Amino acid sequence: MPKLLVIFGATGQQGSALIDHVLNTPSLSSEFTLRGTTRNASKPAASALKDRGVEVVEADFNDGRSLAEAVSGAHTVFGMTNFWDEGSVEVEIKQGKAIADASVTAGVTQLIWSSSPNVTEMTNGEHGLAHFDSKAEVEEYIRNLNIRSTFFMPGWFMQNHLSMMPLVKGDDSSYTFRQPWPSTTRIPVIDIRDTGKFLAPVLANPDKYHGKRLTCAAAFYTPIEMAETWSKVLGKNVELQQATEEESFAIPFTEEQKKMIKDASTLMTKYEYYGPTGDDGLAWTLAQLTDRPVTWEKFLNDHRPLFL
Ligand SMILES: NC(=O)c1ccc[n+]([C@@H]2O[C@H](COP(=O)([O-])OP(=O)(O)OC[C@H]3O[C@@H](n4cnc5c(N)ncnc54)[C@H](OP(=O)(O)O)[C@@H]3O)[C@@H](O)[C@H]2O)c1
Numbered sequence: 607m608p609k610l611l612v613i614f615g616a617t618g619q620q621g622s623a624l625i626d627h628v629l630n631t632p633s634l635s636s637e638f639t640l641r642g643t644t645r646n647a648s649k650p651a652a653s654a655l656k657d658r659g660v661e662v663v664e665a666d667f668n669d670g671r672s673l674a675e676a677v678s679g680a681h682t683v684f685g686m687t688n689f690w691d692e693g694s695v696e697v698e699i700k701q702g703k704a705i706a707d708a709s710v711t712a713g714v715t716q717l718i719w720s721s722s723p724n725v726t727e728m729t730n731g732e733h734g735l736a737h738f739d740s741k742a743e744v745e746e747y748i749r750n751l752n753i754r755s756t757f758f759m760p761g762w763f764m765q766n767h768l769s770m771m772p773l774v775k776g777d778d779s780s781y782t783f784r785q786p787w788p789s790t791t792r793i794p795v796i797d798i799r800d801t802g803k804f805l806a807p808v809l810a811n812p813d814k815y816h817g818k819r820l821t822c823a824a825a826f827y828t829p830i831e832m833a834e835t836w837s838k839v840l841g842k843n844v845e846l847q848q849a850t851e852e853e854s855f856a857i858p859f860t861e862e863q864k865k866m867i868k869d870a871s872t873l874m875t876k877y878e879y880y881g882p883t884g885d886d887g888l889a890w891t892l893a894q895l896t897d898r899p900v901t902w903e904k905f906l907n908d909h910r911p912l913f914l
Pocket residue numbers: 614615616617618619620621643644645646665666667668686687688689690691722737760761762763766
């Protein structure tokens with residue numbers, strides 16, 4: 607009998623990517639039936655899931671009863687939170703713990719948690735990053751629960767360059783990759799559509815991956831390499847420009863968010879996104895995969911018309 611995989615954030619980037627991968631992989635789609643959650647089952651993204659045979663249920667991370675109903679009967683749960691939805695560390699921690707508690711109470715076999723590096727711990731307390739440390743705190747909480755658990759740690763989403771840090775096109779048809787980091791900073795980038803590629807081995811073998819952290823990126827790329835690849839794919843010169851965080855992001859920030867964005871830049875430049883274990887963690891994770899992750903070049907080619 608197929609096992610039930612419950613995916614929180616099914617209408618978002620990570621959740622929908624996991625659903626796509628399971629539906630498109632015969633060995634997984636015959637092993638699992640899918641239930642996706644949203645706060646609004648009548649929104650177009652939810653209807654599209656229903657049309658593809660996914661059971662869609664309404665659940666709110668802030669409502670324990672709805673979480674209990676969402677995970678009822680589940681074999682595996684993919685849990686995530688969207689820090690930016692409420693912008694609160696306390697709320698994110700509470701939501702993550704509530705997903706975990708509901709999963710344990712329902713007797714779920716495996717919980718996959720979308721986590722982040724524990725920045726305070728890996729920098730020996732020198733530096734923190736609120737919305738990474740909050741996810742890592744939930745991870746610590748889960749590690750002490752009686753449930754098989756695995757931790758998905760996505761790198762910098764390539765999709766950030768379709769929205770919040772887009773390629774800047776000048777009036778004279780010039781192109782600039784404006785970003786806040788020194789040109790040789792190593793950025794672990796992931797096409798977040800690859801979420802399912804990274805999680806497929808975990809779905810297939812909960813015991814093997816119990817307690818493991820997955821360092822999820824295609825590779826480390828520097829801003830220089832990213833700009834050069836952009837030039838190659840577009841056939842136009844893309845100039846690399848280091849700017850302030852405010853100039854680099856195409857979204858307005860509150861004062862609190864500005865501090866977090868600067869904290870994130872310090873992490874990337876001084877300690878690296880995954881800290882000292884980044885290279886080993888990435889090599890180990892990539893060695894687990896059957897399907898190769900999408901490269902930056904492939905991602906740019908897939909979205910080429912959007913940049914021109
Ligand atoms: N961008 C990056 O480079 C990056 C890197 C590492 C980690 N992250 C983390 O990734 C997370 C965002 O992931 P994403 O991009 O996959 O999300 P997303 O595309 O923004 O979608 C958010 C999902 O979460 C659901 N959701 C939000 N609040 C909810 C609530 N209170 N109750 C129930 N569902 C709720 C939404 O469902 P409905 O709206 O349908 O209810 C939606 O499905 C953030 O926490 C961020 O810190 C991002």
